[in-house]
Amino acid sequence: MPQLRLRRVRDLLLPMVIFFSLILPARAVEPVRIGLTPTFLNERHALMADWRTYLERKMGRPVTFVLRDSYQETMELLHQQHIDVAWLCDCPHVTANPDFRLLATPLFQGRPYYRAYLIVPETDRATRGIFDLKGKVFAYTDPYSNVGYLVPRYEIKKSGVDPEHFFRRTFFTRSQRKAIEAVAVGVADAASVNSYIWETMHRQAPVLTGKTRIAARSQEYGFPPFVADHTFPLQDFRRLQQALIEMSDDARGREVLEKMNLNGFALPQPEIYRDVQDIVRYMKNN
Numbered sequence: 442m443p444q445l446r447l448r449r450v451r452d453l454l455l456p457m458v459i460f461f462s463l464i465l466p467a468r469a470v471e472p473v474r475i476g477l478t479p480t481f482l483n484e485r486h487a488l489m490a491d492w493r494t495y496l497e498r499k500m501g502r503p504v505t506f507v508l509r510d511s512y513q514e515t516m517e518l519l520h521q522q523h524i525d526v527a528w529l530c531d532c533p534h535v536t537a538n539p540d541f542r543l544l545a546t547p548l549f550q551g552r553p554y555y556r557a558y559l560i561v562p563e564t565d566r567a568t569r570g571i572f573d574l575k576g577k578v579f580a581y582t583d584p585y586s587n588v589g590y591l592v593p594r595y596e597i598k599k600s601g602v603d604p605e606h607f608f609r610r611t612f613f614t615r616s617q618r619k620a621i622e623a624v625a626v627g628v629a630d631a632a633s634v635n636s637y638i639w640e641t642m643h644r645q646a647p648v649l650t651g652k653t654r655i656a657a658r659s660q661e662y663g664f665p666p667f668v669a670d671h672t673f674p675l676q677d678f679r680r681l682q683q684a685l686i687e688m689s690d691d692a693r694g695r696e697v698l699e700k701m702n703l704n705g706f707a708l709p710q711p712e713i714y715r716d717v718q719d720i721v722r723y724m725k726n727n
Contacts, residue, residue, distance in 0.1 A: 472503035473677060476515040476527035478616075485700075492697050499684035499691075500677075511615055512585035525673045526681060531587050531665045533721050536714035543709035544667040544678065545685045549637045551704050553713060556636040557588035557659035560624050568631065568656045571596050579608040580620045580629035587662060587717050589617060593633045595720045598727060618642065625652035637664070641702040663713030667706075682708075 473496075477489075489506050496504045507524050509515045516534065518524045519541065526544060529535045536543065546553040561568045568574060571593055582589025594604040612629075614620040620632040621642060636658070643650040667685065669678050688694030689705035698705060 470502050472505040473500065473526065473681060474505050474507055474524040476507045476509065476518055476524040476529075478509060478512060478515055478528070488697065488700050491693075491700070495688070495691070495693050495697055496681070496684050498693075499687065500680045502677075512583050516585070519668070519670050522670055522672060524670075525677070526667055526669045528667050529665060530583070530585050531663050531714055531717050532585050532591070533714075533718045534585060535668055536663070536666065536711065537718055538668075540671050541668040542671060542673070542678065543711060544669045544682055545706040546666045546709045546713070547637075547664050547706055548704040549664055549702070552661075553664045553707055553710065554661040555588075555664050556661055557592045557633050558636050558639050558655045559593070559631060559633050559657040559659075560621065560639065560653045561631045561656045562624055562627055563652050563654045565630070565654065565656075570657045572600070573656075574631050575607055576609045577630035578610045578612075578628075580623045580632040581611055581613050582617050582620045582632070582634065583613065583615055586617075586635075587720075588633050588635055588659065589620065590633075591717070591720055591724070592659060595724060598724065621650065621653060625649050631656070635665075637702070644702060660716070662717055663710070666709055666714075 493504045493506060507515075507518065509518065512530050512532075515524070515527050515529060519527050519529075535541060549555055559568075559571060561574075579593070581593075584590055597604040597607050614623055614632075617634050617638040620629070620634050621639060623629040624632050639650060639653075639655070669681075685706040686708065688698055
């Protein structure tokens with residue numbers, strides 16, 4: 442008898458389980474949330490759609506890009522765990538932060554490096570370096586930017602001059618593109634910008650970059666990396682890392698890389714960011 446009762450209960454419950462499994466939607470898979478700033482992908486929606494499609498195919502789960510206007514806003518989202526991963530600057534707040542894990546480093550011109558380009562209007566044929574710009578108007582990009590803020594101030598301070606009183610006026614553009622535009626139209630006498638951004642814009646908008654001239658090139662610095670919050674699950678971390686590194690081996694991935702003006706992604710090397718860490722240390726101690 443007990444077995445008969447159990448069988449009847451099972452026979453009653455089974456159709457109900459099947460019914461509710463059909464009418465109730467499965468729990469949605471949470472997307473991987475990737476933070477971006479205008480520094481790297483400036484309103485290039487078609488490119489971001491292609492990149493998202495590639496990443497979703499490789500990872501087998503949804504991907505969402507979260508755009509903010511500055512490094513600081515994006516870092517705050519990462520700290521607050523409102524995003525999982527971000528493409529950020531190479532400052533120590535990012536590369537030496539115990540709350541973040543280096544995920545991948547882009548390869549530009551075949552190497553995980555970039556330079557600072559000191560740019561001036563094309564009509565300025567005299568400027569050869571930062572010290573020719575004393576008393577001029579200078580456009581900084583972002584307070585967390587290495588080449589857009591830290592590097593020019595470091596060069597000035599090393600010479601024994603206070604960067605606060607070197608230029609006649611300074612202002613922040615909040616993006617590399619806007620800094621290039623400011624110099625091109627004469628709003629600023631100069632700016633220090635990421636070589637990757639200038640070279641990429643030169644492919645896309647040569648008329649604009651043609652109104653600027655590269656007055657000086659810096660040493661190489663480690664390319665701004667992708668970093669993940671320390672709570673990002675290790676399995677997802679590895680899947681995303683693999684998807685990025687394998688882009689150069691995938692036909693669709695190579696198409697996206699070509700549009701991004703990158704050669705691929707590599708495993709991060711913490712040592713390539715030490716020069717910037719040394720610069721920050723110098724600025725704090727002097």
